[in-house]
Amino acid sequence: MRLENKVAVITGGARDIGRAVSCELARQGAKVVINYFDQEEKATETLEMIRNAGGEAILVYGDMTKAKDANILAEKAREAFGEEIHILVNVAGGLVGRKKLVEMEEEFWDFLMDLNLKSVFLVSRAIVPFMPAGSSIVNFSSLAARDGGGPGASAYATAKGAVMTYTRSLAKELGPQGIRVNALAPGVIATTFHDIHSTPQIRANIQNATPLRREGTAQEVADLVTYLASDDSSFLTGTNIDINGGLAFS
Numbered sequence: 001m002r003l004e005n006k007v008a009v010i011t012g013g014a015r016d017i018g019r020a021v022s023c024e025l026a027r028q029g030a031k032v033v034i035n036y037f038d039q040e041e042k043a044t045e046t047l048e049m050i051r052n053a054g055g056e057a058i059l060v061y062g063d064m065t066k067a068k069d070a071n072i073l074a075e076k077a078r079e080a081f082g083e084e085i086h087i088l089v090n091v092a093g094g095l096v097g098r099k100k101l102v103e104m105e106e107e108f109w110d111f112l113m114d115l116n117l118k119s120v121f122l123v124s125r126a127i128v129p130f131m132p133a134g135s136s137i138v139n140f141s142s143l144a145a146r147d148g149g150g151p152g153a154s155a156y157a158t159a160k161g162a163v164m165t166y167t168r169s170l171a172k173e174l175g176p177q178g179i180r181v182n183a184l185a186p187g188v189i190a191t192t193f194h195d196i197h198s199t200p201q202i203r204a205n206i207q208n209a210t211p212l213r214r215e216g217t218a219q220e221v222a223d224l225v226t227y228l229a230s231d232d233s234s235f236l237t238g239t240n241i242d243i244n245g246g247l248a249f250s
Contacts, residue, residue: 002230004029007081009073011035011064011123012092014043016191017140020218021089021225022046026055028226030087033077035060037092056081064092064119070126078130085130087229088137090120093160095193098152109155116159120166133178136229139167141185143244150202160185164240171238180237182228187244190215211246 003025013022013034023046026032032050034057036043043059050057060076062069077085093116099108120139128137142160144150149157167183174181188194188206194215198206207214224243227233 001029002226002232003087006030006086006229007033007077007084008087008089008229009033009035009077009085009123009127010089010091011073011119012037013089014039014046016193017186017189017218017221018091019046019049020222021091022057023049023053023055024219024222024226025087025089025229026050026057027053028230030229031081032057033060033073033080034058035062035064035073035092037061037063064123065114067122067126070119070122073123074126074130077127083130084132085127086132086135088124088127088131088135089225089229090123090137090139092119092123093140095153095156098150099155100152101154103152104155112155113159113162116156117162117166120163124170128174128179131177131179134231134234135179136233137170137174137179137181138225138228139163139181139183141167141183141240143185143187143242143247145185146242150198167240168238175237180228180233182233182237183240184221184224184228185240185242185244186216186221187242187247188215189218189221191218206247209247210244214245216243216245 008025008030012018014036058080141163144157145160171181
């Protein structure tokens with residue numbers, strides 16, 4: 001129960017990595033606020049998993065690219081579990097689709113930036129005023145931020161690279177308040193993200209190039225989030241941690 005009496009907000013917490021994070025933080029004693037947007041059925045399943053295991057959680061619908069919805073998320077968290085919020089995990093984001101430069105509309109570029117970067121800014125701005133000293137923010141970047149991403153992923157990779165930079169900036173800004181800010185850069189994790197966006201051959205090639213010769217699991221990512229959210233990482237801030245099985249960058 002490393003997170004007992006803590007309140008945790010997870011954006012994109014309904015499925016895959018977000019679900020694993022929500023469930024693990026709840027298992028560690030946190031009261032969990034699960035934000036979802038277009039995955040109501042998955043969100044409800046996640047809520048039931050937590051409650052059936054004896055945890056405390058609520059669901060909050062909202063589009064985190066909208067300031068109004070981000071502010072509502074903070075309000076709902078405080079209404080449910082008290083004035084303070086101790087943990088924020090910005091999972092919400094996505095590749096959406098693969099488009100090369102000559103195929104990419106301006107609207108698509110803007111949407112990817114909003115989904116993966118602006119959402120981190122809006123939610124952090126809404127939550128930070130209620131975070132006491134000792135609190136933790138965990139942002140999600142990506143291996144794509146390190147290596148530029150696969151074909152047609154330039155907008156996604158760029159946004160995730162900006163998340164890394166924003167993480168370092170927030171760590172410097174919020175450090176004097178006792179708030180830590182770190183980011184994770186997952187490699188290929190066995191989730192529906194790669195079921196949708198990566199071919200079996202690409203996934204096989206990546207596994208063969210990975211020293212551990214396998215994909216990661218959502219639970220392994222959730223375990224690392226738990227470490228960053230807990231006091232076990234109390235002197236760690238401004239970091240971008242790669243969790244990719246040792247995959248080299250090129």
